[in-house]
Every structure is written in structure tokens, then in C-alpha cells.
Amino acid sequence: MTHNRQWILRQRPLGAVTEQHLQLRSVQRAIPAAGEVLVRNIYLLVPPAMRLWMNPQDSYVPAQPLGETMMGITLGIVEASNDLALPVGTYVNGMGGCQEWFTATAAQLMPLAPHPQVPLAAYRSVLDVQGLTAWAGLHEVCQPQPGQTLVVTAAAGSVGSLVCQLGTQLGLHVVGIAGGADKCRWLRDECGIAATIDYKAEDVGARLDALCPNGIDRVFENVGGPVLDLLLERINDRARIALCGMVASYNGGGTQSAGALMRLVTKAARMEGFLVRDHFHRYAEVAAKLQALVLEDKLKYRIDILDGLAQLPVALDNLFHGRNLGVQLLRLSPERGA
Ligand SMILES: NC(=O)c1ccc[n+]([C@@H]2O[C@H](COP(=O)([O-])OP(=O)(O)OC[C@H]3O[C@@H](n4cnc5c(N)ncnc54)[C@H](OP(=O)(O)O)[C@@H]3O)[C@@H](O)[C@H]2O)c1
Structure with missing residues (x-):
């Protein structure tokens, strides 16, 4: 038994994943190189995100390439080892792919120490x-x-x-x-x-x-x-x-x-x-900072003034048609004198 069955992404799904998108193929089982171990996958996590990985765009991980072994989150056991740190029989978590066997280095794997009273599968689910x-x-x-x-x-x-x-x-x-x-x-x-x-x-x-x-x-x-x-x-x-x-x-x-x-x-x-009302305790401090910037000509602003209370409907209409240039104000009376 030296073969390895693996799923490859044959075609990118547009909606739900069906058999036409995935292909199960049988290949030669990899032989661990120096410093590598051979892992037999026991559990493969099937999370909803697996569907996202199949999209052409990257998600939180790079998009799954077409024609390659489908990415998979696995728990397995070391069956052959060229690394003293990972002896045969060690349970490991890894990105072992949607396949039965894979080879990896210790740096790519997380050795597990399962508690005898906790089901092994818990280490690739609730405890993971x-x-x-x-x-x-x-x-x-x-x-x-x-x-x-x-x-x-x-x-x-x-x-x-x-x-x-x-x-x-x-x-x-x-x-x-x-x-x-x-x-x-x-x-x-x-x-x-x-x-x-x-x-x-x-x-x-x-x-x-x-x-x-x-x-x-x-x-x-x-x-x-x-x-x-x-x-x-x-x-x-x-x-x-x-x-x-x-x-x-x-x-x-x-x-x-x-x-x-x-x-x-x-x-x-x-x-x-957020609401500005939650920040009023900083009003004086922030207004002083902004005034300093204004005085130094480091803050540009525009104020759009219309004269007369009667202009209220025009001012409102301006706002919702983008005709205001800066803050929309109405001048109700002269700044000085009456
Ligand atoms: N942010 C992260 O780092 C992170 C990590 C892991 C998981 N997640 C996210 O966590 C969520 C749950 O993931 P999980 O692994 O725990 O899966 P899960 O909840 O065990 O399985 C998915 C569940 O989603 C519900 N569902 C599926 N399609 C739905 C739809 N169209 N409308 C409403 N409900 C639907 C179904 O439950 P009902 O029968 O109740 O509808 C289904 O059992 C997912 O969104 C997953 O992507 C995020």
C-alpha cells in the first residue's frame, strides 16, 4: 500500500460545491526526505471556510490553486520519521491537505499530547x-x-x-x-x-x-x-x-x-x-489644538453662508444635492451691531 488518495480542486465553484469541482485521484505516497516525517491523516476538518478557499480571490489565506491537492486542516499520526523530535506514533496537527498521507518537517506540524480521557477528535475541533x-x-x-x-x-x-x-x-x-x-x-x-x-x-x-x-x-x-x-x-x-x-x-x-x-x-x-457626545470631555483640548492649526494656516476649511432665515429650505436642499461647499450656515443677523 504505497498510494495516497487526495482531492484536487478541478474547477472553481460559482455557487455550491458539487462533484464536478473536485476530483479524487490516487498518487504515489511521498517518501519523507531527510528531516521530514510521513504522516497518516486521521481527521480532516471540514469548515465552512473551505468553500471560501476555492474562490479565485485570496481570502484570509491565498486562493487554492487549481489542479493541486485541496488545502486541509488535519490531525494525523507519524508513521515514518527522519526527525528524532517527532518519533513514530506522535499525533500531530497540521495543514495536511484533503488527502490520506503527507510529508512535512517538524516546523510545519504541532505535536499533540492527547489526554486519555478526551477523544482524539477533540484536538482538531473543540480544543483547537x-x-x-x-x-x-x-x-x-x-x-x-x-x-x-x-x-x-x-x-x-x-x-x-x-x-x-x-x-x-x-x-x-x-x-x-x-x-x-x-x-x-x-x-x-x-x-x-x-x-x-x-x-x-x-x-x-x-x-x-x-x-x-x-x-x-x-x-x-x-x-x-x-x-x-x-x-x-x-x-x-x-x-x-x-x-x-x-x-x-x-x-x-x-x-x-x-x-x-x-x-x-x-x-x-x-x-x-461612535458619537461625538461621548467625546465632549475633550472639547476644550481639541478646539484649542484646531485653533492653533487654523492660526498657523495649517488647516483649510470652507464655510458656505446663505443670508436670511428664509433660506432654510434652500440650505437643506443644497446639502442633499451636494451644492454646499463646506459647512452650511445661515446668517440670521449681522455679526456686529443690530
Ligand atoms: N473568524 C475566524 O477566524 C473563524 C474561525 C472559524 C470559523 N469561523 C466562522 O464561524 C462560523 C461557524 O463556523 P463553524 O466551523 O462553527 O461551522 P458550523 O457552525 O458548525 O456549521 C455551519 C452552520 O451554519 C449554518 N448555516 C449554513 N448555511 C446557512 C445559511 N445560508 N443561513 C443560515 N445559517 C446557515 C448551519 O447551521 P443551522 O442549521 O443552525 O442553520 C450550519 O450547521 C462560520 O461563519 C465560519 O466561517 C470564523
């Missing part, structure tokens, strides 16, 4: 990227406080279900949105999540109003579907929204903005609302 995603998105991005209301989409999924449970343990009021009664029941009965919404069978807006009577403080968004709009309509002041993924858009669906929002995810970019 999904766990870290849930943890980081919840703690670092959402920064929740006990008592706040957290809504999680794709809540019964690998990331979402962890977020729901970690949030509950932090003392949050967690509402999980998932597709189907079974998934919702599992979240409530097994995971101890206070409230769920089956978006496929229930009126999500009405259920959100009932389950989040004080609004929504934190959102952990995995989907990018119409539910996101319903959530945003209900957020409180200073809400925080972790954009983790837009799975509804990966096959070309989702809301119109989901694709653009996905750019925020893949660039780890931040889009943040």
Missing part, C-alpha cells in the same frame, strides 16, 4: 481552532459583562455552541439562534442555554422581542443572513458585535452586505459606530 475562535471572539471582541444579553447565530454549530456555553458560564443571558427544533433542544437541554430561536420555524423578530426585552448587548455573528438585520435593529447603546463569519454568503447567498462584511472578517478589520 473552533475553541480558540469562540474564546477570542467572545472575550476579546465582545468583552461581555455578566448580566448582559448575548445573541449567537449558527448557535448549534461548532463555534456557536461553544460561544453559547462560555457566555452562559460568564453569567450572560444567552439566546442561541439555530436551524431546527433538534438543534435548539440540544442547546437548551444538553448545553444549558437559557433560550433558543429556531430561525427556520419561528418569527425571529417576535421571538427576539420576547427573549431580549431589554435589547441586545452582544452579538456573535456567524451567518450574515437576514437575521443579522433583525439583531442590529435591537442592539443597545455600546453594543459589541463580533463578526466571526458570514456562512450564508460563502455559496454566493446571504444579505447584500454579507460579502462586504466578510471583508471585515478576513481583514480582521474593525467598523465601529
Whole structure:
């Protein structure tokens, strides 16, 4: 047995992935070079992002080349070794590809020390990227406080279900949105999540109003579907929204903005609302700085003045047709004298 079966990307999908896009081929199994090991893949993670990798554009990783072994996140075991640091029998995580065997150096692999009472598969799921995603998105991005209301989409999924449970343990009021009664029941009965919404069978807006009577403080968004709009309509002041993924858009669906929002995810970019009223404590300091710049002729500005109170409709119309050049003011009376 020296062959290796592997999936290659034959054609880029436009919507859903079908058999025409992927091809299973059998090739000679690689022989580890000096300093390399041969790994037999045991588990291959199949995340929604795999669909993104197939697009012609780079995502958070370079686009998968056509005709090459499909990129894959794997857990395997070393079966032959030319590196004393990775003896035969070592379990390793790696980017082993959608294939049965691969060779790699120690620098490309992460050796595992599985706990005997934890299933091996957990080391390529809950205790791996999904766990870290849930943890980081919840703690670092959402920064929740006990008592706040957290809504999680794709809540019964690998990331979402962890977020729901970690949030509950932090003392949050967690509402999980998932597709189907079974998934919702599992979240409530097994995971101890206070409230769920089956978006496929229930009126999500009405259920959100009932389950989040004080609004929504934190959102952990995995989907990018119409539910996101319903959530945003209900957020409180200073809400925080972790954009983790837009799975509804990966096959070309989702809301119109989901694709653009996905750019925020893949660039780890931040889009943040703010109100000037929250910055008035710096008014005097900032006004003085700006005045200094004006006096030094280092700040250009234009003020567009119309004379007379009666010009209000004209001024308003100017604004919305771009006819104002700079700040639109109305002069109601002379600057000096009466
Ligand atoms: N930012 C990061 O670094 C990072 C890392 C890992 C994962 N992610 C993202 O996290 C999200 C969840 O990933 P996961 O690995 O945990 O997958 P998952 O939630 O276990 O599986 C995907 C789930 O998404 C839901 N879904 C799929 N298509 C949908 C659609 N059109 N509309 C609504 N829901 C849909 C389905 O659940 P229902 O049956 O409930 O609809 C499906 O089970 C994804 O967006 C993924 O890209 C991001």
C-alpha cells in the first residue's frame, strides 16, 4: 500500500460545491526526505471556510490553486520519521491537505499530547481552532459583562455552541439562534442555554422581542443572513458585535452586505459606530489644538453662508444635492451691531 488518495480542486465553484469541482485521484505516497516525517491523516476538518478557499480571490489565506491537492486542516499520526523530535506514533496537527498521507518537517506540524480521557477528535475541533475562535471572539471582541444579553447565530454549530456555553458560564443571558427544533433542544437541554430561536420555524423578530426585552448587548455573528438585520435593529447603546463569519454568503447567498462584511472578517478589520457626545470631555483640548492649526494656516476649511432665515429650505436642499461647499450656515443677523 504505497498510494495516497487526495482531492484536487478541478474547477472553481460559482455557487455550491458539487462533484464536478473536485476530483479524487490516487498518487504515489511521498517518501519523507531527510528531516521530514510521513504522516497518516486521521481527521480532516471540514469548515465552512473551505468553500471560501476555492474562490479565485485570496481570502484570509491565498486562493487554492487549481489542479493541486485541496488545502486541509488535519490531525494525523507519524508513521515514518527522519526527525528524532517527532518519533513514530506522535499525533500531530497540521495543514495536511484533503488527502490520506503527507510529508512535512517538524516546523510545519504541532505535536499533540492527547489526554486519555478526551477523544482524539477533540484536538482538531473543540480544543483547537473552533475553541480558540469562540474564546477570542467572545472575550476579546465582545468583552461581555455578566448580566448582559448575548445573541449567537449558527448557535448549534461548532463555534456557536461553544460561544453559547462560555457566555452562559460568564453569567450572560444567552439566546442561541439555530436551524431546527433538534438543534435548539440540544442547546437548551444538553448545553444549558437559557433560550433558543429556531430561525427556520419561528418569527425571529417576535421571538427576539420576547427573549431580549431589554435589547441586545452582544452579538456573535456567524451567518450574515437576514437575521443579522433583525439583531442590529435591537442592539443597545455600546453594543459589541463580533463578526466571526458570514456562512450564508460563502455559496454566493446571504444579505447584500454579507460579502462586504466578510471583508471585515478576513481583514480582521474593525467598523465601529461612535458619537461625538461621548467625546465632549475633550472639547476644550481639541478646539484649542484646531485653533492653533487654523492660526498657523495649517488647516483649510470652507464655510458656505446663505443670508436670511428664509433660506432654510434652500440650505437643506443644497446639502442633499451636494451644492454646499463646506459647512452650511445661515446668517440670521449681522455679526456686529443690530
Ligand atoms: N473568524 C475566524 O477566524 C473563524 C474561525 C472559524 C470559523 N469561523 C466562522 O464561524 C462560523 C461557524 O463556523 P463553524 O466551523 O462553527 O461551522 P458550523 O457552525 O458548525 O456549521 C455551519 C452552520 O451554519 C449554518 N448555516 C449554513 N448555511 C446557512 C445559511 N445560508 N443561513 C443560515 N445559517 C446557515 C448551519 O447551521 P443551522 O442549521 O443552525 O442553520 C450550519 O450547521 C462560520 O461563519 C465560519 O466561517 C470564523
